[in-house]
Amino acid sequence: METAIRNIGVDVLPPGSQTASALVFEPFDLAPSNQRQLGAPHPPGTTIPLALRPPQSGIGSFSLNDVITAIKGLQSQDKLLTKQLALHGTLLFRGLPIHSADDFSRFAHAFGFKPHEIIGIVVDRPVLAPNVSPASKAPKEVLIHSHNESPQVPHAPGYIFLYGHKTPYSGGETPMSSSLELFSRVQDEIPEFINDLTEKGILSRITYKKEAQYPGGSTLREAFGKNIVNEDDRATQQSKIEAQIARYGRGVHTTWEWLDNDEGIVVTHRLPAIRTQPGTELPTLFTGLALFYTRASVTEQLYGDGTPIPEKYLKHLVAITEEIRVLHRWEQGDVLVYDNIIAQHGRQPWEGEQTDRFVMASLFDGDEVPGAYGGAEWAQVIPALEG
Numbered sequence: 001m002e003t004a005i006r007n008i009g010v011d012v013l014p015p016g017s018q019t020a021s022a023l024v025f026e027p028f029d030l031a032p033s034n035q036r037q038l039g040a041p042h043p044p045g046t047t048i049p050l051a052l053r054p055p056q057s058g059i060g061s062f063s064l065n066d067v068i069t070a071i072k073g074l075q076s077q078d079k080l081l082t083k084q085l086a087l088h089g090t091l092l093f094r095g096l097p098i099h100s101a102d103d104f105s106r107f108a109h110a111f112g113f114k115p116h117e118i119i120g121i122v123v124d125r126p127v128l129a130p131n132v133s134p135a136s137k138a139p140k141e142v143l144i145h146s147h148n149e150s151p152q153v154p155h156a157p158g159y160i161f162l163y164g165h166k167t168p169y170s171g172g173e174t175p176m177s178s179s180l181e182l183f184s185r186v187q188d189e190i191p192e193f194i195n196d197l198t199e200k201g202i203l204s205r206i207t208y209k210k211e212a213q214y215p216g217g218s219t220l221r222e223a224f225g226k227n228i229v230n231e232d233d234r235a236t237q238q239s240k241i242e243a244q245i246a247r248y249g250r251g252v253h254t255t256w257e258w259l260d261n262d263e264g265i266v267v268t269h270r271l272p273a274i275r276t277q278p279g280t281e282l283p284t285l286f287t288g289l290a291l292f293y294t295r296a297s298v299t300e301q302l303y304g305d306g307t308p309i310p311e312k313y314l315k316h317l318v319a320i321t322e323e324i325r326v327l328h329r330w331e332q333g334d335v336l337v338y339d340n341i342i343a344q345h346g347r348q349p350w351e352g353e354q355t356d357r358f359v360m361a362s363l364f365d366g367d368e369v370p371g372a373y374g375g376a377e378w379a380q381v382i383p384a385l386e387g
Helices: 064-076 080-088 101-109 179-189 191-200 220-224 234-246 289-294 311-324
Strands: 008-011 022-027 050-053 090-093 144-147 159-166 174-178 202-209 254-258 264-271 274-276 283-285 299-303 326-328 335-339 343-347 358-365
Touching: 022 064, 050 080, 064 080, 064 101, 080 090, 080 335, 101 159, 101 335, 101 358, 144 289, 144 311, 174 179, 174 311, 174 335, 179 191, 179 283, 179 311, 179 343, 191 274, 191 299, 191 311, 202 220, 220 234, 234 254, 289 299, 289 311, 335 343
Parallel strands: 050 090
Antiparallel strands: 008 022, 022 050, 090 335, 144 343, 159 335, 159 358, 174 326, 174 343, 202 264, 202 299, 254 264, 274 283
């Protein structure tokens, strides 16, 4: 697989048309604080992100329809953009005519991925357009440390799209880093931690309550109540919630316990923190441990045998994560696309008002779920069941 591309594009109109014009995405360099060369196991010279834009001479001469046609054409060429994501982890698109949630939705859907259904959501994400919601409604002072999306539940998206609709004057950057590189560094520096994660996995215990437990958090009904109607009695509501939890398809590796006084439910998963990338079978550290360690959360994560993870490992993990990440400084209209299996994201605090920054998100499933690292039954995740 090539480590870089000089330009990628397709004819906007069908081949042979006398009026056909070519919309080409050209790679460009960002400031060193916003882009870096990835370490092992990535091929030498591989950057995160791969930054793409139309030729500067063509700005304003193409429409969103042209962009969508170009994206679909590239994906028809043996999924060229998907392969670039599998290599770089993150793509940046800049200079496109995307100005609204609907524009963003159309752009994201052009990649041809299947929209992701979040089962057991822990944040409030109202729908703004088809498969588009706010990325996070957490207060601006809150640091959201680097993580793979949905590491606390068995059903995680394959791809994350983020759109910078409004950008703050200072702060609010979005981190990006490689989970493949993270695994490699942790294996080199704290191999006993990798051994523990391989042998034990993670016990992820999430508390869901009737009311949101923090600003920007979800309710129990938002998490599992898609089939609940207001007329349902308590027993029916609980049965419908349990049916949604069962869609994870984890058998004995997902359990739940109802809280007293009908207050909520605690759901516990035994999950792999190490997974493998489809196609390469490279191990990736798919985790939110740095996030849960640095921020109070409704999620508690332990080793899979129920014992605490030593703080020295978590501190070291945070240090490595901060060393290998870059911070994306948003320009209005930017779109970041993450391969969630191998790339982590987050959010830095910002100055000014809460409304000074508005980033939207769109989540999609990949064609394949990540593979198992090790032979334990709980180490293999599966697609969610219908329901």
